[in-house]
Amino acid sequence: MSDQDEGLTAKIPADVEQPDKILYGLTARQVAILAVTGLVATWGYMALGDRLPFPLVAALLLPVVGGGAVLALARHDGMSLDRYLLAALVHLRSPKERVSAPEGVQPPPVWCRVRGRLPDPLRLPVRAVREDGVLELADGGTAAIVRAGTVAFGLRTAAEQAALVAAFGRWLNSLEAPAQILVRARPVDLSSIVAQVNEAAPRLADPALEQAARDHAAYLAELEASQELLTREVLVVLRDAAYEQRPATWGRSRKVLRDAGAAVVVRRAEEAVRALGVLGVSARLLDATACAEVLASSLAPADIRPPEMAGPGDVITARGGGS
Template sequence: MNRHDTPPLSAKIPADVDRPDKILYGMTARQLSILAGSGAVAMAIVLAGGDRLPLPLLAALVLPVVAGGAVLTVAHRDGLSLDRLAVAALPHARRPRTRVSAGEPVQGPPSWCRMRGRLPAPLRLPVRAVREDGAMELAEGGTAVIVRAGTVAFGLRTPGEQAGLVAVFGRWLNSLDAPVQILVQARPVDLSGLAGPILEAAPTLPDPDLEQAARDHADFLNELGARHDLLIRQVLIVISDTTQQHQTDPRPWSKSRKRSAGRDAGAAVALRRADEAVRSLSALGVTAEVLDAAICTAVLAESLSPAEPRPVDNAGPDEVITAKEEL
C-alpha cells in the first residue's frame, strides 16, 4: 500500500479548547450557580407566602423563577449562554445608535430646543492611520499588518497529503507569539471583467473558429454571471504587535518622540511577522502577500461597507475641492 494512501493517526480535539469543566450532571459551575440561585429564590417565595397565599398564586410566582433559571442554564444563542448574552446586551443597549465623524464629543442642543432621542456619538474607527508600507496604526495602540492568502483544495488531497498540510499549518500556529486573526470572507465576483478582454481580443485571432470560440466563451461568462450569484473566497490574516501599547515614559517632553519610535518599532515587528507568515504559507502551496497601503485601504473600506461601492479618495489639506456636472 502506498504511504500516501495510509490514513493518518488522528485524535479528536474540541473546537472550544477553553470550554469549562463539567462538574455535575453535565453542567458547569456557572450553570449550577444559576440553577441554585433560582432554586433559592423559589424556595424563599414558598417559605414566605406558603401559608398566606393560595396555591395558584404561589405557583404563578414560583414557576417563572424556576423556568427562567432553567432557560438561563441550558439555553444558548449564537454560541453564548443567555446570561452572558444578557450581560453583553446591557452595555450595548446603553450605547448610542448613531455615530458621526467628529473629533470631539457632540454638543447638546440649547435649553430652549426640545430634542427627541439621544445625541449621536463620535465615530471611533479601530484604525487611525495606514502607513506607506501597509502597517496600520491602531486606535488603542500597537500596529497591525494584513496578509491576503489563497486557499488549497484540501478535500482533493490524499490522506497523507492532508496530514502533511495539517502538520505544516500546525507548526505555523505553534510558532505564533502574538495575536493573529484569520478572517474568511465570501464576496460577490463579477465576470464581466474577464469577458470584456476576451471580446476585444477575439477579432485579432488568426482563425475564424478561434474567434467564434472566444466569443462563445465570453457569452458563457456573461450568462454565468447573470444567472447565478457567484462568490469568491478571500482569506485575510491580521498580524498585530502590541508590545508598544502600554509602554509609557514619565518624561512629558519625550513622549511624542517615544511614541513615534514605538510605532516604527511595532510596524517593523509586525511586517517581519507578516513576511514569516507568507513564507510559512508558501510551504502549504498557498499564495499569500502582504498588503500595501492602497490595497489595505481598499480592504478596510470594503469590510466596513461590503455592499457599497468604494468611497472616493479624500482630498489633501492643500487641494481645492471642485464639482463637475455632466450634462
C-alpha cells in the first residue's frame, strides 16, 4: 500500500479489563441488579396488589424499579453507578487522617479522653527503594520504573503509524507479567533554568550575546509567572508477579526471594527499554534517586522536590551555628 492509503485500524476499548456482556449487552452484575429489582417489585405487587389500589401500588413500586434501573445502567466518570456508590461508601467509612507509624498507633491512656477517631497508620505500597532502583513492595513483590519519551505519531505517514502500532503491539504481547503505563502532567519549574542563564550571561564573549541571554531569562521568568506550564511524563512500571506463586513454606529467606525478583524486574525493564527504542522512544531505567523523586512527586505533586539523599557509604554531617 502507498503512504497515502489509510492503514488497517481496530477499535480497542479504553478499559481493556471491562466485564463481558452476557445478555442484551448487559454484564452479569447489571443482570443481577435488574433481576433483584424485578423480584422486589414482583413481591411488592403480590403483597400489596390486593390491599391497595393499583395507582398507589404503582406509585410505591416506581421508585424501586427506577432506582434499580439507574443503579444498573447509569455511569459516572466512566464507572458504573453501583461501583461508584460502593467506592463512595468505602471512602466515607475509611479514615481521613493517617500517620507514619510502622508499629501501629498506640491507644491513649485510660485517663485521657480523645474526641473523634485516632489516626490510622499510613500503609504505603512501597516498602523501600534499593540501590539499583528496584522498589520493594509492601506485599513482598518488586517493581522497576522506566521513564519513556513520546513520539510525534500524528506527523507520521499511514505506513509508519501502522509499523509503530505493530511494534508496540508486539512488545505488549511479549509481556508475561503485570505492567502499568502511567501518563501524567506535571508542573514545570523554570526558576533553575532562569538562574543558570543569568549566571552564565556575564561569561559570554560579546555584550550583545549577554543582553540576549538576559532577555531570554526575563522572558522565561515572565512566561512562568503568567502561564501554568505543564510537561507530560510517561512512566512504565514493571513488577515481578512470581512471588504470588511462591509458597510461604519455602525454606528460602525473604531476602533471597526479593533479590531474585529484583533481578527479574531489572531484566524486564531493560527489555522494555530496548523494545521502546525500536519505536524511536527514548527510555531509561530509573535509579534510586530518580525513583525516590517520582514517589515523592506522586504523593505531593505541588511540593518541591526532596533534597538529595545520601548514599550508603556517604558520611552524613550536620553543621550548626553556636549561640
